[in-house]
Amino acid sequence: MAPLEIVEDRSGTDVLEWSRGLVRPALRAALDRLPVSMRRVAEYHFGWSDEHGRTAETVDTGGKSVRPALVLLAARAVGGSERAAVPAACAAELVHNFTLLHDDVMDRDPTRRHRAASWSVFGASTAILAGDALLTLAFDVLADTGREDLAAELRLLTSVLYELVDGQSADLAFERRSDVALLECVHMAAGKTGSLLGGACGLGAISGGGDSDQVEALRGFGRHLGLAFQYVDDLLGIWGDPATTGKPVHSDLVNRKKSLPVVATLTAGTPAGAELAELYRRDAHLSPGELARAADLIEAAGARAWAQDQAREHHAQALACLRDTGLDPGATADLGVLAALVVNRDH
Template identity: 55%
Template sequence: MTTVEQTGPSTDPPVQRLQSAGIPAQQLLAWSRDQVEPALREAIGRMPLATQRITNYHFGWEDEDGTPTRADGGKALRPALALLAAQAVGGTAADGVPAAVAVELVHNFSLLHDDVMDCDTTRRHRPTAWTVFGLGPAILAGDALLSLAFDVLVASGHSSADEAAKTLGQAVQELVEGQLADAHFETRNEVALSECVRMAQLKTGALLGCSTALGALLGGGRPEQVDHLRLFGEDLGLAYQYVDDLLGIWGDPRVTGKPVHSDLRRRKESLPVVAALSSGTEAGQALSVLYGGTHDLSGDELVRAADLIEQAGSRAQSQAQADALLTAALGELRSATSGRPADDLERLARLATRRDR
């Protein structure tokens, strides 16, 4: 049976520390949301009302008319990594809360912009913010979240706040570089697999690595622990992107909240697609012809494209790459720390590479 213990000063929002071993990964995510949401709401509550309206909707806290609701707010993987990394180096979950809030704000900044760039109309089973409030307001709300993330770190008063802000700033630069590369790929006829992997490292790996590094930093970790946990997060982030790209093709829309074959519909140069296109197989060549057209792909053509990717071996290859990256990530984790928080981080990592949403 799980028990909890209050940590941190009594004047702070209560932050619970999980005590028992073997906590299921989904329960860890729920625990993380419970610890981070009050601080996240408090930070967003300092934003101008017009921006709050959009961000509250995006986070699933309100309907478009401002009525409070409890819609799907996402997995909260990055905050969980930050909290557990703080504990893994001997700190408390409370120490990691500013890091957790900051990375969740940056993540949602990127989602608001990503939905606009990709013209996605659905996220988390709801219309995307830009379809409800408009392109400009959604972009500006994302910008506001990005600024707020740095405010949260500075306002924490932590002795490492400046270093934390620099670490976050570097991760944001890499994330933007990855997003830009992703956008450019859609205008090119050929993309090398190595380019696609690098894009994913920047777009996804950078922020997951930042999550674990910031948690370790605010938790008082030694420099070598911070470095190992950053590498753990970066490897996990690339593995996560491999799985995300698989879900973008074969994910169940009832679970993912996105239309079936959503990535293929946009002819997205995702990791399994690029692997298939560069495979030298007959299936890869057939996919190149199909992907090279300019017409909107029909339902039958989308099904055929997914089948061709699988026939080229790229579906299995992508999952194998995710598994190999998980192994590398766990090696970095064990080089940094051991004990219950490390076990919890391992469970989260395994969930991230074997998920359905």
């Protein structure tokens, strides 16, 4: 596929479709390396087959594919080749899907991308192993390139994984705690989501031959974009439409997640926060009415508006990272288009 043309009215969807056209064939070829037992689960997870291994009638795109798009655009931003960055883009997407397979098991989310989550089809243990296989495959795909900058890519990816695991660990610990501070929650989000989007941009910049300043600038862009992404994700976890998110209504409240707007409410020192804390302390499952009440309390405390403002602020900070770094203007325009899609998405 040819490089993306610079078109003023191009949408984020156009950028993602261009990226998928480059990455999807390589991703499919990479999955062919997996043992049959793990490939079956992975292909189901990506939406390419049903639970019996038969090609799905309606092939899913495998999600939004934001991370591989960031890798490709970052490589072009520093003057490199998108095609040379495809292995790094595959690695970023494999790592992301490793986290999704594990997240669904830990959260016991019954659905993913509008159908049954892999763990509920194949069992939790098998889904965990499939996630492990995708993570291993990510390193295999990178190592297979034999690039001179491979060591730098591997070091960056391992640092991302340390941050990511630390963030996920904090997220799990928060479920058992009643004293989570808002700054702790923001730090968790930076590790759980910001690290991987920042890492995707960093991998792309390294693959494209960027200098250290450009790598750090693009990684900063991705980190802030990741935080904006998480604020939006947390809003959708409470108020998202199940028809578009593919998850049950109030899904984060069902799981008593200490998401950013929830913690902002719990720590606000208001009657709404005290009532939400009481609901979260209950042992029994919350009824639909109680879940709706919890959502209303979060909005009444101002946490919904606060999270929206924070998403916009991190979006602005992400764009600021792209200034005065000698980056390709066409690629930075595409990164801006993609950032706008992340902040304004509904799923």
